[in-house]
Amino acid sequence: xxxxxxxYLILEPFILKxxxxxxxxxxxxRFIVKAWPFLLALLTFILVKISENNPQITERLYSExxxxxxxxxxxxxxxxxxxxVWDIFWIVAVLALITGLILVLIRKLKLxxxxxxxxxxxxxxxxxxYFVWGFNYFRPKIETREGWEKPAPDExxxxxxxxxxxxxxxxxxTKIAFAxxxxxxxxxxxxxxxxxxxxxxxxxxxxxxxxxxxxxxIFAKSGVSGYFGPFFNEIHVNKYxxxxxxxxxxAHEKAHQFGITDESEANFAAFxxxxxxxxxxxxxxxxxxxxxxxxxxxxxLKDRREYVSRIDSLVIRDMQDQRKHWQSMENKTFDxxxxxxxxxxxxxxxxxxxxxxxxxxxSLVITWYFNQKK
Numbered sequence: 001x002x003x004x005x006x007x008y009l010i011l012e013p014f015i016l017k018x019x020x021x022x023x024x025x026x027x028x029x030r031f032i033v034k035a036w037p038f039l040l041a042l043l044t045f046i047l048v049k050i051s052e053n054n055p056q057i058t059e060r061l062y063s064e065x066x067x068x069x070x071x072x073x074x075x076x077x078x079x080x081x082x083x084x085v086w087d088i089f090w091i092v093a094v095l096a097l098i099t100g101l102i103l104v105l106i107r108k109l110k111l112x113x114x115x116x117x118x119x120x121x122x123x124x125x126x127x128x129x130y131f132v133w134g135f136n137y138f139r140p141k142i143e144t145r146e147g148w149e150k151p152a153p154d155e156x157x158x159x160x161x162x163x164x165x166x167x168x169x170x171x172x173x174t175k176i177a178f179a180x181x182x183x184x185x186x187x188x189x190x191x192x193x194x195x196x197x198x199x200x201x202x203x204x205x206x207x208x209x210x211x212x213x214x215x216x217x218i219f220a221k222s223g224v225s226g227y228f229g230p231f232f233n234e235i236h237v238n239k240y241x242x243x244x245x246x247x248x249x250x251a252h253e254k255a256h257q258f259g260i261t262d263e264s265e266a267n268f269a270a271f272x273x274x275x276x277x278x279x280x281x282x283x284x285x286x287x288x289x290x291x292x293x294x295x296x297x298x299x300x301l302k303d304r305r306e307y308v309s310r311i312d313s314l315v316i317r318d319m320q321d322q323r324k325h326w327q328s329m330e331n332k333t334f335d336x337x338x339x340x341x342x343x344x345x346x347x348x349x350x351x352x353x354x355x356x357x358x359x360x361x362x363s364l365v366i367t368w369y370f371n372q373k374k
């Protein structure tokens with residue numbers, strides 16, 4: 001027996017232990033690589049449930065504490081890119097999904113591997129959404145944040161506000177042009193600065209550079225005039241927007257960037273931003289868009305036509321043009337799919353009214369007027 005062989009026999013138990021240890025580390029590393037997205041999603045899910053039950057803590061720690069810094073960092077990065085990063089992200093994601101399916105079908109990729117990567121990606125997206133913006137869904141409603149007292153339903157009070165909205169819309173009538181958009185953006189920003197305290201928002205909360213949707217025509221078919229991309233903190237507006245809509249829609253989407261997730265609250269913020277501005281273009285856009293919501297809620301009034309008859313003919317024409325404009329591009333299939341998806345998304349994030357939440361702005365304006373009157 002040689003000396004080297006004798007040495008091997010002595011070291012064999014140690015070598016076997018080392019091999020076993022290395023293999024265990026390698027297997028554990030593989031497990032961690034595969035499992036970490038799901039562990040992150042589990043942690044996010046737990047934090048979501050905690051946030052749901054503790055809105056005041058969520059407001060203080062996330063909406064007022066962490067989120068403003070996130071908004072500042074992500075908006076700074078996305079503003080350096082002239083096009084929509086959010087749109088590109090989803091286009092690439094869809095193409096990757098389709099490519100993966102093709103590779104599975106031609107047996108270049110195992111189905112198990114494809115499904116693992118798919119669910120890992122979904123877990124990461126789920127977690128990322130809540131950490132960069134989604135926890136704002138669990139902050140207290142604006143009525144609680146502002147300490148408003150909710151009035152009892154009162155048709156007489158509704159009529160007073162409806163009449164006031166008609167008068168204000170008629171008085172603020174003005175023409176808005178595409179060339180005004182850059183100035184309107186600056187005026188909306190100024191109004192957000194001036195109304196930050198009343199809306200309970202952190203200003204400047206980063207920066208907001210409106211971008212045009214890459215797929216504007218597709219979104220127009222489903223009636224989407226604008227949206228906020230939370231992953232990259234981006235404001236989007238549809239290029240098919242009419243000028244009379246632009247100030248209100250822009251202010252609405254900027255409200256989401258400030259952490260206002262509720263659609264009715266974003267509509268209320270847009271109303272406040274537009275109508276408190278000294279600029280007549282913002283005033284008219286805010287008044288007209290809100291009047292449309294009030295007229296929708298006035299359908300139960302027997303004398304609704306009498307109220308409509310008080311609206312100036314130029315305003316009526318703008319309302320009719322807006323309705324015809326979107327109807328001309330509408331694709332009912334696209335609209336149903338988008339509405340169903342948005343409805344499910346809103347209900348998942350503690351907005352039980354779903355897409356009907358947009359119309360709740362009427363109730364918020366009535367509550368605001370009631371508390372102003374008090």
